Amino acid sequence: MGFIGWIILGLIVGAIVKMVLPGRVGGGWITSLVLGVVGAILGGWIGDALFNDGEMSFWSLGSWLLAILGGLIVAGVYGAITGRNRTAS
Template structure:
């Protein structure tokens, strides 16, 4: 997967994770984009480390699931660090 495709995957995964995560996490669209890209990196790393599954192509379901799960983890950590309440 190319660099631009990876960035786009992270951006979309961050938006999906923010829609899935209950409560208000704070941060605007820029923070969501950054957290999505970081989450995609984390998801790919955890997938290769724990599940022996790596990020495939842009349209690979495993890539999307790993990126979204990674974004959920990063968004949860962001909410805990910034002290936002979750409903």
């Protein structure tokens, strides 16, 4: 799957991450979609580094799982950096 495919998948993953982690990803939908794209690209890079599988299909379950995992990682790091995970006292 090419770079554009990972971007499209990342937009979908961003929406999924926004639904899975509501309130933890600040900045609204735009931020979630951008984090999803970055996460999908990260997931694709990790998958290529670990499995060296070559081209992954857009409809492959592995591509989706790597993109979602990457999106959750990026959203978690973003939340940790911006302090969204802390509870108000």
